[in-house]
Amino acid sequence: MQGAAGATRAEVEAVPSPLKTPATANGADAAPGPAQGGAKRIEAHDVDLFYGDFQAVAGVSVTIEPNKATALIGSSGCGKTTFLRALNRMHELTPGARVEGRITLDDQDIYAKGVDPVQVRRLVGMVFQAPNPFPTMSVYENVAAGLSLNGGRVKKAEKDEVVERSLRGAHLWNEVKDRLDKPGSGLSGGQQQRLCIARAIAVEPEVLLMDEPCSALDPVATLAIEDLIGELKNRYTIAIVTHNMQQAARASDVTAFFNLEETGKPGRLVEIGPTERIFTSPQEQATEDYVSGRFG
């Protein structure tokens, strides 16, 4: 696993990042190395997001490349979580919320008529801010939840295999293999969050969205999750919302900076580019002010 991860990282670095602007990323020559594990590219075209009359996000066009970790940073209330939730059609669960613009998953419009949001969420998994294992289920059942929650008979042996593979994938197997039948809520916070990641990857999504996955965790648990992100991007497309700039710098390949001009105005995408460039030589003044800690 470690060896494979190292190789892929080298590959990723070898491909020049095409993410100067979303427009160039759409070109055919912008395709990165061969996508592994069915990771898919997400593209947003001029997306506006609303809560009733309030516009939370305006005019965001962005490409989230497969097999990379894309960090969404920005101050509180700038719409990055809202934007993330639009990517797997969770935004519309809020009463009155609506979406304008186009979001595609490998060129398929996820908001097209006739598209089943349930199907979209199967392909685009999500890990939430606070660890939220199902409190009535054991560790095993939590990981298998995606399989059994979706009906259909899954053989016990097959389930066992998926559970083990997912827990290993989330770096949790060794810690919980002897207490798979214990309640998932009995684990520590960091373990619970990794359990939630295992649960999300058990259904084999193609994209993994993470909404501040470490904000409720201590530094050691945070580091464990960040390592995991580095490995998961070999198989999945990853978008991660974070408040923590060090985390964006450590764990992501691409960083998108969101900002809002003033309270009450919608959040906008200010700049997106390779993480290193965003943190060392941003093109926009607002980005520089933010990453240098002048506000936010």
Place this chain on the structure above:
Amino acid sequence: MQAPPETNTLLATPLGGRLWRRKTVNWVMTGLIVAAFAIALIPLFSLLFEVAKRGIPGLSWEFFTSSPRGVIGGGGAAHAIVGTLVITAVTAAISVPIGIMAAIYLTEYGGKSRLRRVLTFFVDVMTGIPSIVAGLFAFALFAIFLGPGIRLGVMGSVALSVLMIPIVIRSSEEVLKIVPNHLREASYALGTPKWRTIVKVVLPTAFAGLVTGVMIAVARIVGETAPLLVTTGVVDSINSNPFEGRMQNLAVYAYSEYRTPGVMKQASYDRAWAAALTLIAIVMILNLAARFVYRHYRTEIR
């Protein structure tokens, strides 16, 4: 630029000057609250004590195992115990599915719709319906189909359901509301349809609370008298078929033993008190069962 005059409020009054006053107020208020609590408990204990004192002499093997024997009196309340259990079971079988499903509609599907607001309003109104009205409703309903004067166990169950459904809806709604939204979202994010999320995540998480709510609703209707008097009638023999003939129950039995005692009046009165005691015991057992279920199956919700 004048400096504010030095004021030290601590020293403005002698230290401790207010402390005495505050302690006194605290003492008085504590006393009042304890007194209010005691006053609330007095009737409860007095009632329990009285029912136990007068009910225990009437309790006997015969009381639990036999039905009344003719005009001479004697016999027991077996028919009424069976009737109470059957009527209550049928009531629960009608009310629990309807009540829980209605609560699921209100919390999971209703949103902010007009229908939801209208339903909530009428549920609130229904919780205040006088029980005799519920009895007359069932009486009139069955009279349409089966002719006037009909008396059936199931009529009593329908009448009690009118009383029980709103209680189940209210308690289930409250319990479903406290299932945190992030659990629903976690389930949706796995690509789980809404109905399956409700069945597999929301209901199991709320299970203990739902059971407790149902038990308390049962305890509330098990002692109803008036609606059963007009729907299930008074009868002296065991009838366990709710769809055939009259059916006795403990509350009506206590009432009729007192109202029309047999030849040996005191024995009838004893049986009435014993029936009341049995009823209280049933309610108490249900409440204890609810607590047990709650303790053992509740889900820690954060």
